Amino acid sequence: MTSLEGTAMLHEQNITAATVADEKRVAEERTFKSHDGTEIFYRYWPAVGESAKGAILLFHRGHEHGGRMAHLVDELAMPDYAFYAWDARGNGRSAGERGYAPSFAALVRDIDCFVREIGRDGFGQRDIALIAQSFGAVLTAAWVHDYAPDIRAMVAASPAFSVKLYVPFAKEGIALWQKLKGRFFVNSYVKAKLLTHDAERIASFEADPLITRPIASNILVELYAHAARIVSDARAITVPTQLLISGADWVVRHGPQHEFFVNLASLAKERHVLPGFFHDTLGERDRKMALDLIRPFLEKQFATPEKAIDLTGADRTGYTRDEADHLASPLPLLSPKGLYWAMSRASIRMGAWLSPGMKTGIATGFDSGSTLDYVYENEARGIGFVARMVDRTFLDAIGWRGIRQRKLHLEELIGNAVAALKAAGRPAHIVDIAAGHGRYVLDAIAKCAEPPASVRLQDYSDINVGLGSKLIADRNLPTSVSFRKADAFDAKMLGALKPAPDLAIVSGLYELFADNAMIARSLGGLASAMQPGGLLIYTNQPWHPQLEMIARSLTSHRGGQAWVMRRRTQGEMDQLVAVAGFEKIDQRIDQWGIFTVSVARRV
DSSP, X not given: OOHHHHHHHHHHHHHHHHHXXXXXXOOEEEEEEOTTSOXXXXXEEOOSSSSOSEEEEEEOOTTOOGGGGTHHHHHTTOTTXXXXXXXXXXXXXXXXXXXXXXXHHHHHHHHHHHHHHHGGGTOOGGGEEEEEXXXXXXXXXXXXXXXOOOOSEEEEESOOSSBOXXXXXXXXXXXXXXXXXXXXXXXXXXXXXXTOSOHHHHXXXXXXXXXXXXXXXXXXXXXXXXXXXXXXXXXXXXXXXXXXXXXXXXXXXXXXXXXXHHHOOOSSEEEEEETTOOSOGGGSTTTHHHHHHHHHHHHHHHHSOOOOOOOTTHHHHSXXXXXXXXXXXXXXXXXXXXXXXXXXXXXXXXXXXXXHHHHHHHHHOTTSHHHHHHHHHOOOOSSSHHHHHXXXXXXXXXXXXXXXXXXXXXXXXXXXXXXHHHHTTOOOEEEETTOTTOHHHHHHHHTOSSOOSEEEEEESOHHHXXXXXXXXXXXXXXXXXXXXXXXXXXXXXXXXXXXXXXXXXXXXXXGGOOOHHHHHHHHHHHHHHSOTTOEEEEEEOOOOTTHHHHHHHOBOTTTTOBOOOOOOOHHHHHHHHHHTTEEEEEEEEOTTSOOEEEEEEEO
């Protein structure tokens, strides 16, 4: 090739690139059914060229819709990437009551369903990056925290971790009024001129018929609760993250944004404060400044991604280990905190005179199978109205409400797993290696359209084995359903299970033991017993609002010791499962963010 030919080819390539950049990409309009059947509308811009380097998902701010993020597809000038932008439920062209969702957690799960939807286009989690604004940025941060997806990167623009309501005690007033009167709607006070300096964006906002100004009170209240949880526990987030902060934001506070950044555990993290920017960071007049930061950050993560942080040693050096060690450290008896928790322990012992639930917890441990079975039954007992009221207060503790929701999620996923195994022509032999009394498994299989071939329940406790066997007898179940005493951490025994399990269940066990070597031994034993395609259902506790109360006031099943729990982030738990030879395929989490139930496939 002559130098003249080379120059001509380079000139032709430059013209082609410029033409591609100048042409507006056209969106396809699509919908999908989310977890509860709600139809979600979204736009899809295919990559320019034969194959995409990845997919970038756009999440709009509150009150808006994906159409108001569409300008980014061309302005980012990343033609080799596919783009997706949804309208959140209750917004834009998606279904649902305007400004409403059943819960904040339902919106977060919508994101999980959205990611599964675009998987139909061939994009796995490692092919995905997120760009989100304001309320959308809080949702995506919650999804990354709670579901621990293995995505390339996340860009959070002006996340609404703390909204400026301006009226004194407005947040408390909304929560109180909702408690007294039920759900109601709050109209946005924000004028378009406080969102951006861009005159065209201001005019389009004011004329847009798809803008949804009302927002349901339950979403506002839950936004504050979940935002506080995500900010304080951002050490659980290891995804490469870029944070863009609008320097002159009238809508949200800067403090929690900076706290979120400091707490992030991501090896690749960037923070940029954009002077003079109003809240609509990516719709500001000078947004090119922000886009010129986003583009290289994302391109770098797709080209040379950061190596994933190994979390399997977090029991030795992680922040949740530090937290558990702190909770296990005794307090000076005469210190204010020492006296407070001593009074708490005394009140529980006194409450046990009236409450059968508290009495069971003191006798067998608050983490025992007997206590959990009592919580599952959820029937206040005791002699007289006062006793039943005390027992109801015990049963309505947020942790026990989470436990009951976990049971519902277990039953759902066990039913789904049995149906999937049967559809694949497998007999569905089930083992639960630490079943407690086994109530949730027995309730789940009772609802199956086609029963599993066998159910083997196991537990280390003679009490649990005896009461679980009684449950089986009381239900007149066939001999294919059995209960045996066994150690859930005996890898050799687990590896020799006959028949080999098609579905293994581990619920509420690993959360009670801090040592990851024990968990790895148990998972390894199950993996050696299972054939490829077999399913594992496992639970986890990535967060809990009452960790100190539990550690300082409640006793465990281990000889009356203090019940000190070491949390595992969802990322840590999923890595332990992956190392054992399983691939996570589904997950549920309760509306408070306390307990997860996940499904993984043996690979």
